[in-house]
Amino acid sequence: MDFTFTEDQLLFQESVREFLLNEVTAESIRKLWDTESGRSDQLWTQLAELGLTAMTVPEEFGGLGMNELDFVLIAQECGYVALPAPLVHQALVAVPTLINMSGDNADALKAQWLPAIAEGSAKVMVGLEVNMLVEDAHIADLLIMQHGQQLHALTPAQFTLQFNESVDPSRKLYSVEWTASAETLIADGDAAQQLIDGAMDRGALGVAAESLGLSQRMVDMAVTYTADRQQFGKPIGSFQAVKHLMANIAFKLEYAKTPVYRAAYTIAHKQQSSSVNVSHAKLAATEVGQIAARNTMQAHGAMGYTWEVDLQIFMKKAWAYNNAWGLVAFHEQRIADFVLSDSAVIGAGNTFV
Amino acid sequence: MDLNYTTEQTAFRAEAREWLAANVPPSPLPSFDTEAGFQAHREWEAKLYEGRWGMITWPEAMGGRGADLIQWLIFEEEYYAAGAPLRVNQNGIFLLGPTMMEYGTEEQKQRFLNGMATGKDIWCQAWSEPNAGSDMAAIRAKAELSEDGKHYIVNGQKTWSTRAVWADWAFGMFRTDPDSQRHKGLSFILVPLDLEGITVRPIPQLDGLPGFAEIFFDNVKVPVDCLLGESGQGWSVAMATAGFERGLMLRSPARFQQTAKRLVELYKENQASADLDPAVKKAVVKAYMDAEAYTLSTYQTACRLVQGGKIGAESSTNKIFWSELDRDMHATAMSILGARAELLPHAPQAGGVANWLDGWLFSQSGPIYAGTNEIQRNIIAERMLGMPR
Numbered sequence: 130m131d132f133t134f135t136e137d138q139l140l141f142q143e144s145v146r147e148f149l150l151n152e153v154t155a156e157s158i159r160k161l162w163d164t165e166s167g168r169s170d171q172l173w174t175q176l177a178e179l180g181l182t183a184m185t186v187p188e189e190f191g192g193l194g195m196n197e198l199d200f201v202l203i204a205q206e207c208g209y210v211a212l213p214a215p216l217v218h219q220a221l222v223a224v225p226t227l228i229n230m231s232g233d234n235a236d237a238l239k240a241q242w243l244p245a246i247a248e249g250s251a252k253v254m255v256g257l258e259v260n261m262l263v264e265d266a267h268i269a270d271l272l273i274m275q276h277g278q279q280l281h282a283l284t285p286a287q288f289t290l291q292f293n294e295s296v297d298p299s300r301k302l303y304s305v306e307w308t309a310s311a312e313t314l315i316a317d318g319d320a321a322q323q324l325i326d327g328a329m330d331r332g333a334l335g336v337a338a339e340s341l342g343l344s345q346r347m348v349d350m351a352v353t354y355t356a357d358r359q360q361f362g363k364p365i366g367s368f369q370a371v372k373h374l375m376a377n378i379a380f381k382l383e384y385a386k387t388p389v390y391r392a393a394y395t396i397a398h399k400q401q402s403s404s405v406n407v408s409h410a411k412l413a414a415t416e417v418g419q420i421a422a423r424n425t426m427q428a429h430g431a432m433g434y435t436w437e438v439d440l441q442i443f444m445k446k447a448w449a450y451n452n453a454w455g456l457v458a459f460h461e462q463r464i465a466d467f468v469l470s471d472s473a474v475i476g477a478g479n480t481f482v
Numbered sequence: 483m484d485l486n487y488t489t490e491q492t493a494f495r496a497e498a499r500e501w502l503a504a505n506v507p508p509s510p511l512p513s514f515d516t517e518a519g520f521q522a523h524r525e526w527e528a529k530l531y532e533g534r535w536g537m538i539t540w541p542e543a544m545g546g547r548g549a550d551l552i553q554w555l556i557f558e559e560e561y562y563a564a565g566a567p568l569r570v571n572q573n574g575i576f577l578l579g580p581t582m583m584e585y586g587t588e589e590q591k592q593r594f595l596n597g598m599a600t601g602k603d604i605w606c607q608a609w610s611e612p613n614a615g616s617d618m619a620a621i622r623a624k625a626e627l628s629e630d631g632k633h634y635i636v637n638g639q640k641t642w643s644t645r646a647v648w649a650d651w652a653f654g655m656f657r658t659d660p661d662s663q664r665h666k667g668l669s670f671i672l673v674p675l676d677l678e679g680i681t682v683r684p685i686p687q688l689d690g691l692p693g694f695a696e697i698f699f700d701n702v703k704v705p706v707d708c709l710l711g712e713s714g715q716g717w718s719v720a721m722a723t724a725g726f727e728r729g730l731m732l733r734s735p736a737r738f739q740q741t742a743k744r745l746v747e748l749y750k751e752n753q754a755s756a757d758l759d760p761a762v763k764k765a766v767v768k769a770y771m772d773a774e775a776y777t778l779s780t781y782q783t784a785c786r787l788v789q790g791g792k793i794g795a796e797s798s799t800n801k802i803f804w805s806e807l808d809r810d811m812h813a814t815a816m817s818i819l820g821a822r823a824e825l826l827p828h829a830p831q832a833g834g835v836a837n838w839l840d841g842w843l844f845s846q847s848g849p850i851y852a853g854t855n856e857i858q859r860n861i862i863a864e865r866m867l868g869m870p871r
């Protein structure tokens with residue numbers, strides 16, 4: 130029994146954090162808001178140079194052969210800076226969907242796309258019905274789209290996009306118009322369903338991990354702000370009501386982390402409990418995200434309600450993640466189905482089985 | 483990360499399970515807030531000791547098993563799953579014992595640890611005073627050195643001391659330097675409760691039973707060898723004790739996982755009526771999740787400590803988490819029980835209320851004892867997040 134990350138995993142997280150904090154600033158994010166695509170090729174190249182696009186790609190396809198557990202701490206850091214790039218989606222959703230594909234075209238698809246993903250020259254996004262819209266479809270070189278119990282692979286010539294503006298200017302959401310055909314079909318029936326379920330779980334894991342980072346960032350910003358801002362001749366952070374707003378985020382955040390790590394572990398080890406674990410992780414982490422958004426805005430006073438203050442960059446993403454990759458009701462029901470089933474083995478001693 | 487138990491850990495679990503199955507009393511012991519119940523629980527402690535299951539984290543030489551924290555968690559899981567009695571001597575074995583191993587003299591260890599382990603000596607804590615609750619540094623009870631230097635002459639009053647009514651010893655903090663202020667000049671002293679000049683006045687709790695007591699000291703002569711740690715250093719010694727308490731040992735996750743499990747069962751038995759309020763099902767799901775989260779985080783901390791890491795400031799989050807979880811789970815049970823919730827188990831119409839009401843009452847005190855949750859929130863804000871005082 131060892132519920133800790135390795136020294137290597139933690140060191141890598143540290144170095145990625147340093148890089149991201151330097152490169153992905155509030156200023157750089159706001160600059161991207163003014164661009165056509167809202168995305169930066171240069172940033173993507175840097176991420177690829179760090180090996181981040183290759184992390185979850187198997188070694189035989191030029192990747193680093195790491196798994197969801199290795200990546201989860203990185204996803205957390207991506208949340209901490211509100212990374213305006215689809216790294217988490219690609220590494221946790223698109224790449225595993227490709228890897229787990231079987232059937233006639235599977236090998237060709239993998240050989241074509243995985244090495245390109247690893248080296249940073251291609252981007253692949255997965256569109257599931259649960260999400261209605263596809264984030265970053267406009268920069269995708271390949272879209273893998275759900276169509277009921279089928280998956281289809283589409284190149285840009287095979288779809289048209291309509292932009293749907295989000296409250297979060299960093300989220301680039303698109304409705305995709307396309308036609309399913311035998312030519313685009315890559316998985317069908319049970320095989321497709323498994324891929325869809327897997328993509329769903331990994332997508333939820335990704336936003337859960339990012340929500341941890343987002344929440345931490347909001348707390349850090351509010352703690353700094355409330356130490357500087359003075360009222361009644363004192364820093365407002367010395368007022369107990371303000372302290373408790375922050376403490377209420379901090380203690381919940383502690384207890385959202387381990388469910389996220391456990392979910393990453395059980396997905397990586399293909400354990401049966403992974404879906405329920407993911408739902409727990411998603412609910413816990415996005416709940417903290419909502420509390421963090423509310424309480425840190427409160428601690429900022431009217432400043433928190435402005436466009437100018439950078440809190441919005443993190444807050445709006447945290448809001449969006451609450452409803453992405455399965456609504457609260459969906460995830461609660463998945464846990465309820467497990468917990469209330471007659472075969473459920475719960476209670477002391479049954480956490481790690 | 484490897485979330486599998488080792489073969490040794492699995493074997494350890496099996497051994498604990500087997501012993502508990504053979505030894506746990508078939509029906510629950512009476513509450514240890516009654517005289518007979520206290521005695522029955524004391525005997526249970528002796529039985530645990532005989533099987534070397536009393537304080538497994540203690541060194542073997544002291545009757546323990548030198549178990550690490552993972553084994554401790556496994557044992558606790560088996561213990562709660564077996565429905566074994568609550569630990570009447572948790573103050574001794576989980577709080578004072580480890581503190582004494584760190585701060586006590588060889589002589590004190592020889593003298594006290596065994597009685598603690600066997601259940602011969604049951605300990606209560608004497609920190610709070612009428613005017614020193616959350617503000618423990620306001621302690622006024624005095625312990626002045628006698629002229630011949632052989633005794634402390636103790637005067638003053640302690641209160642809210644859990645299990646003091648039938649306990650044998652108390653440990654707590656007293657002002658040994660009469661001119662001192664606040665955290666300075668306090669000493670950690672062990673007091674036999676049968677000394678002349680001590681009056682223990684039971685205080686009935688919400689359930690009517692005398693679960694805690696006031697302790698009055700009137701020129702009580704306590705031998706100087708009952709000082710633990712150095713004179714005037716009581717605050718740091720006490721913080722070590724509170725550290726253990728707030729840390730892992732006070733409330734192992736198993737307890738809450740069992741409550742969550744019972745809550746799921748209660749909900750299933752009453753689903754038709756419970757579902758009239760959709761919030762109930764949500765709360766049941768949340769109970770399961772939070773009990774899991776508390777378990778996961780405790781395992782993570784335990785693993786870190788086993789590998790030589792330190793408990794960080796984040797450990798101050800755990801008191802709030804478990805106490806509010808416990809309160810919320812019992813509140814949900816009360817909602818499910820509806821009109822029966824307020825009934826004592828022997829009421830004719832109480833059918834199936836089990837001990838939910840008892841649990842509900844006790845869960846109301848969780849956010850108060852062991853440092854109120856407001857104080858915990860202050861600590862999180864100031865020490866973990868570094869907010870200004």
Ligand SMILES: Cc1cc2nc3c(=O)[nH]c(=O)nc-3n(C[C@H](O)[C@H](O)[C@H](O)COP(=O)(O)OP(=O)(O)OC[C@H]3O[C@@H](n4cnc5c(N)ncnc54)[C@H](O)[C@@H]3O)c2cc1C
Binds near residue numbers: 608853857
């Ligand atoms: C079941 C139970 C068992 C106990 N067992 C023991 C025992 O064995 N030994 C022992 O010594 N004591 C024991 N206690 C006492 C316990 O430690 C105290 O009740 C606790 O420290 C609070 O002190 P108080 O009751 O004086 O409340 P107060 O300190 O008067 O607090 C009352 C309210 O004011 C709030 N408050 C106080 N100061 C602050 C602040 N700075 N910021 C924000 N809010 C504040 C508190 O949070 C609380 O809500 C027990 C208590 C209970 C309920």
